[in-house]
Amino acid sequence: MKTYRICLLPGDGIGPEIIAEGVKVLDAVGEKYGVGFTYDEALIGGVAIDEMGEALPAATLAAAKASDAVLLAAVGGPKWDTTDPARPRPEQGLLGIRKELGLYANLRPVTIFEALAGASTLKPEVVDGVDLVIVRELTGGLYFGERERFYDEEGAGPDGGNGQRAYDTLEYREYEIRRIARHAFEMARKRRSKVCSIDKANVLETSRLWREIVHEVAADYPDVELSDMLVDNAAMQLIKAPAQFDVVVTENMFGDILSDEASMLSGSLGMLASASLGDGVALYEPSHGSAPDIAGQGIANPLAQILSVEMMLRYSFGMREAADDVLAAVTAVLDAGFRTGDIADASTPEDRVVGTEMMGSLVAEQI
Amino acid sequence: MKTYRICLLPGDGIGPEIIAEGVKVLDAVGEKYGVGFTYDEALIGGVAIDEMGEALPAATLAAAKASDAVLLAAVGGPKWDTTDPARPRPEQGLLGIRKELGLYANLRPVTIFEALAGASTLKPEVVDGVDLVIVRELTGGLYFGERERFYDEEGAGPDGGNGQRAYDTLEYREYEIRRIARHAFEMARKRRSKVCSIDKANVLETSRLWREIVHEVAADYPDVELSDMLVDNAAMQLIKAPAQFDVVVTENMFGDILSDEASMLSGSLGMLASASLGDGVALYEPSHGSAPDIAGQGIANPLAQILSVEMMLRYSFGMREAADDVLAAVTAVLDAGFRTGDIADASTPEDRVVGTEMMGSLVAEQI
Numbered sequence A, B: 001m002k003t004y005r006i007c008l009l010p011g012d013g014i015g016p017e018i019i020a021e022g023v024k025v026l027d028a029v030g031e032k033y034g035v036g037f038t039y040d041e042a043l044i045g046g047v048a049i050d051e052m053g054e055a056l057p058a059a060t061l062a063a064a065k066a067s068d069a070v071l072l073a074a075v076g077g078p079k080w081d082t083t084d085p086a087r088p089r090p091e092q093g094l095l096g097i098r099k100e101l102g103l104y105a106n107l108r109p110v111t112i113f114e115a116l117a118g119a120s121t122l123k124p125e126v127v128d129g130v131d132l133v134i135v136r137e138l139t140g141g142l143y144f145g146e147r148e149r150f151y152d153e154e155g156a157g158p159d160g161g162n163g164q165r166a167y168d169t170l171e172y173r174e175y176e177i178r179r180i181a182r183h184a185f186e187m188a189r190k191r192r193s194k195v196c197s198i199d200k201a202n203v204l205e206t207s208r209l210w211r212e213i214v215h216e217v218a219a220d221y222p223d224v225e226l227s228d229m230l231v232d233n234a235a236m237q238l239i240k241a242p243a244q245f246d247v248v249v250t251e252n253m254f255g256d257i258l259s260d261e262a263s264m265l266s267g268s269l270g271m272l273a274s275a276s277l278g279d280g281v282a283l284y285e286p287s288h289g290s291a292p293d294i295a296g297q298g299i300a301n302p303l304a305q306i307l308s309v310e311m312m313l314r315y316s317f318g319m320r321e322a323a324d325d326v327l328a329a330v331t332a333v334l335d336a337g338f339r340t341g342d343i344a345d346a347s348t349p350e351d352r353v354v355g356t357e358m359m360g361s362l363v364a365e366q367i
């Protein structure tokens, strides 16, 4: 029997609850397709800080590297919020594992489930036909550049004395842009053959380099249509006419902002998954956070986590049929009217509002 | 007679057409209130590059400094687009004048004109009651930090050889954060007493400094409610529940992206103005660009330019009553059904679709 080893990183907040449902669905897939999934659980984020003093313990990284794929739930919470640079922060776990595994391509698909079309705050005719994927560069830019804070005269300004100053560095290397651009063009070939590259070339030097390299790469993909858009305009177009986009490629920070903006087209972050790919082991996670306010109540929506399992099957294990099954199962459960609280509305009958475990079981049963 | 000297910067594209309507409205105000407005026109942006070889000629800066306020239309166009760092770009005019005049506070109000409520791509119940102002830091951050491009081994990556590298620097000084925060709190006092400060404190050192200083300033404004929000979440919340915001304060690049996103709540960028304030002469401009595709056709919407005149009257000349008149005039013209092409829809009768000059005259007549 073919066996895959999956590193589970439940993390904080609702993490442990939703990852259990991801595992439930994986097990159902394994049974159906005669594939074995073994699990290796490790600490990341706030729980890792509490138990080990750091957000990404060495044992966690080793477990991730030894696995065939990593399934992460969510990290962070007010308990660990701090602006003190000396104290560890849960996000360092996430940023650390991205960097250490070389996960330079973050894919965030945005599609609208028919059954939830009304959930968007945008008019139905505007989100109709939205089917885009944001390809976000994930290991460069402002996230990983040099940063520092210090005191000097400049910090205080014209009034004199000393004041604080801080900087972060937005840096890109040609090869980093080249490989993410290739990724976007390859993806476009499997979709509607359109790439929109987002930058701020009228201001940033990194954006001008970005634009040049993306155009160089485009020469190898004459069958794919490339357009450039400034990030401020993109923030508008995503709301004005989102169906115009197929593959959107952009640098790390712009990708962070725009992919969260785009996620709202669907009406619920609870439905969106993401894949972070590199040249080795890949990582899959929901697009939403750890929702500490509802942790432990059994009401969190596990569907984004389950859809991250769908992406894992597709991209890491090449199990396309199984991935399609997961998608079909989620669609069927939604079409049958089942909702967790976050995606329920006034028209949802009370007996169709279900908790985390029930939602996971409903999907697993369909497989 | 009280006289104000206004520096006019028509710039590129539709700039000259719309600024003429701004002047028309100023003249109407001057007549009604017995105030004199004199105009001093100067070059900026692409036209300045064509005629003088640089986007912000010294004469333009001198004219701006000698004025009581600057009215700008728009700069830029495909003619001057370039990724070559050695060639001048129109945006340098805009960035240069912001820096030289010390215009550190950019105010972008977003309100919905009743008559245009249907124009938004968001559902009416979502944009209902939206009345927010984005206070964007305008002379710091990535826009003005050190940047460079060069070749080295790192640029090429693991494959070896040489490749390009580029960086931009996101820098903030304590006093820069302090003064923009004060501005936001003062503004909140005149509104609904709420400030939401947007940063990316879970990643950026500048954001952690930002958050600390904003909270320090907040201590002087116990009557104002302060909240923090991460920029990715803000990009979502602006679409999910925009009416929650009153005053939003943020750094330069986040402000660029979020204010354009927020502008879409109104359904049309053609209706939104902005004010850039510092310690001296202030600058007023529409939020939209130079729209080179429709330049010279007499169909551009002059209302954002006219509303920038409204802000000039209010903030630079303390003419609150006159500013209210301009706002009332625009509202009356819209209520009477008049539209330029960009804000017309299927329900607009053909005889109500008007050109740039006609729209300006209609507003001026109301004053």
Ligand SMILES: CC(C)[C@H](C(=O)O)[C@@H](O)C(=O)O
Residues within 6 Å of the ligand: A091, A094, A095, A256, B202, B203, B232
């Ligand atoms: C938690 C945070 C550091 C992270 C990011 O900004 O990348 C998150 O927002 C994301 O998009 O995965």
Ligand SMILES: CC(C)[C@H](C(=O)O)[C@@H](O)C(=O)O
Residues within 6 Å of the ligand: A202, A203, A232, B091, B094, B095, B256
């Ligand atoms: C033209 C450009 C440099 C400018 C900016 O990014 O500040 C514009 O988008 C704006 O918001 O005024």
